[in-house]
Amino acid sequence: MKPIRLMRGFLTVGFWTLASRVLGFVREILLLSLIGPGPVLDAFVAAFRLPNMFRRLFAEGAFNAAFVPMFSKRLEGDENPEGFASDALSLLSTAVVLLTALGMIFMPALVWLTAEGFAADERFDLTVGFGRIVFPYIFFMSLAALFSGVLNATGRFAAAAAAPVLLNILIIPALLIGHAVGGDVVLWLVWTVPVAGIAQLLLVWSATRATGLRIRLKAPRLSPEMRQMVRIALPAAFASGVSQINLVVGQIVASATPGAVSWLYAADRLYQLPLGVIGIAVGIVLLPDLSRRLKAGDAEGARYAFSRAGEFSMFLPTPAAVAFLVIPLPLVSVLFERGATSGDDSAAIAVALAIYAIGLPAFVLQKLLQPLYFAREDTKRPFRYAVWAMLVNAGLAFGLQPLIGWMAPAVAATTSAWLMVLQLAIGARQFGDTAKFDARLRRRLWRICIAAAVMGGAVWSAWVVLIPWFGTPGWRYLALLALISFGMAVYFGTGRLIGAFDPADLKAAARRSKP
Template identity: 35%
Template structure:
């Protein structure tokens, strides 16, 4: 098993390294600003389905059925079943793509509601008359409040800027600030139960707004901004927008008046990029299908290597951004779409060369296909629990400017060990456990899962401790350059620590789920996943008002551990951890804590290096990583948390 694991992990490592280079360049070009938020939100939508279909639900349902068909009926009938499933998937997702692209504005409004305008008035309805509107929006996590006059011409903007006044703008801070008012704090507050802080006369930085007596006027650029102080505790912003009547004979021009808590360009950019990227879902779902076929034939290399194509396309695209000055948003979006096509082509060609041809045929409903989609439906939730959690986090994070990007960069770091270990273990374990159960070797199947747990924890516990001890130095070394500032590194580092708490849990989910999927049980993990998602939503809402984006990361970790406990409880009669293995787990923790202490003291000694040049930061982090790996490896062997013999047996 470990040999196959190393094949998958090796290609995954190359992909992750190239992915880091990709993300470093993305950080350099767009930092954590509006384009970064838009790109992450737009990319996460189809990418969520990629991870669910590619590494979870589809393979969880398809591999056991395909494996049984291959074992019982032979190669040709099995490939006919695969072709029928492929063609059905192509039809369903093709129709979905055609429908979704023109509806992307409404879909993104559901995925990132915080990006949308909190107030939107078509000024054509006002015309030459006068009007007054009360605007109130929650400000938990907000950095700025934006006022925008959106029109097609500068003349129209000037016309309405001369007529619109922001009257009595004020921030509201809740008295007592109790946890029982979380939802109120997220979406607004009652002025009668709040401290009122007026904007005029207050210490608020303003841009694009001109004082007119006690009121404010949006200047002729059509964009005004009130900057909230760092670390503020305001629950809401409230103002009255008054529109004066037009002067006699003055032409009334078409325009819209909007109020945002995120930069006004973020939402339209998100919709634009998502429309281009959405075809990625179609091609990556088909790629996942072909990966399942190849994995069943014990061909792991190309499916594991395919993600490298995505990173190479991105690196090429950003090279053109630097060389030719290509626009950032369109370039990033088209890189995703092109990479999806190329990855599918690579797997399609591999299948044909390895005598595993999957053809496009007329979809034929039959018992096997029906069973596949029945198993796949609940598995979408069960196998995609981490992605669903991240999507929930994305929705809540959209109410904090920059938070979507903070979570993305920190997620990329903790997903290095998760991708190399957890996902690779899941890919290798599922067909192996399936074969063992088909052969009646239940004890061997259970032992394979326990061995997977041991391998996963051996590598993820020290990674967790390291990310808790030096999260900000890790992020700063990897990303802090160009548009990615020191403040961005700090905020991403805090999120990384929150995610790190759940890293062993994420890996254990990937190890334990095959114990259900191999027995064609997707309903039980679905129910458990639903409970975990509910926990994630609740904890995110509880923590976001106080910890902002860090609370979302912590909630994701809590949800992962809840899912692990539920999965483990359901496998108690099947999978048993012996006393000797429990001792090994404890020794892994002790060795990791000792390693963490050594790394922490070394970091304190090298603190000035992290304040220096990029080369000094890289050198300091390399020293800390080398020290940590050496200390942990020695302690793990000395305490017999693992042995050379264990590793050799794994390769056997």
């Protein structure tokens, strides 16, 4: 077996995801400055969530959970992987074309179902109009997900990880041009979304051809392999659907408060930075690697891969969660408070960010634990766990709304995320030693937590000292940079001192894939 270099894969995916998230910050800063929290931004957020919701349901959720392990095993066993991928591409294309057509026809119903609170004001018609423009994005991204899965299974992560960067590369100039020419900025924004989808698809398609694999569209057919893939995909679709229902529930609750959809969206963008850089990287790289190792009977290598992924999962998200919890306001005010975004908006976003911070480690751990099931083509149990998490999320979101208002969705999402992790961890016990952390990770995990806690106390103290600087427009950027730099120095210094991590491990792991 030609191994996937885990750490190199994590770093490659993490680098490009970081680039995408940084550019995403620039995008959100422009959105909040040029449009600002209110009806138009609420409408865009709700409209753009629709193709993203179905993309995660069909492409990144159900399809990848079924396709990537099956393709990886056929690639490992040289069992006609090109033919399998071509059949999958044809079946996926047909299904998503039908979905796209139905979505555009029934867009008013989709908007009412996902943002009921918009029905009484101008946001409803705006969301329907924006939704019909951006919804075709799901077609291009679903096909891109297949080619990305092929690339990831072969250990080539760069192109698939770089593709999402194109969305922000195209949106940022579109926003600036729209503002410069005095046009309706939001229209420049929504029309750029499907164009970006085409660009992303072309990038991963050309990268796949460069590998020598020839994956072609043909008449779709339900071969035995495709039937098996559908049987595996359906529970994963339901599981992904549950997570998307959680988002919709939160949006329904938040839509009753003007501006709340935008506040939660901005907080979500901020905590998605470490989740995207680490959590998504782990999920993308670990799934094909585990699938191929299990096919080859390499139990020792599978445990090593899982443990190193766990170490990588906690390395940055833990201090990030602490920082979001103890200093959310300076982060939010410096990044977002300008133009149409007021100090009251910043305060609301900061509250949501602090709540999400408590759940950040859980969101990352889900990305770590789910591949244990998907690599074994087990999608039924994650679905059952997701249903319980969905019920808790809905109960808390609607139940807490009379007490804490628009903040209820954030509390519900955080609580249900930890419930999901608990279920996944307990269920994974039956997989034996391959699903257990090794001695090195057990030794280091609590040290990482200590280093993050020390950092939290240090940055909070530093923020108290720097508060006057944060109130000065010309100096607040330098104050935030100094605060972040100080926190990183404390975290890495403390962690190195108490043995939470060793820089030499990064070099060693990049050169090898197993002990």
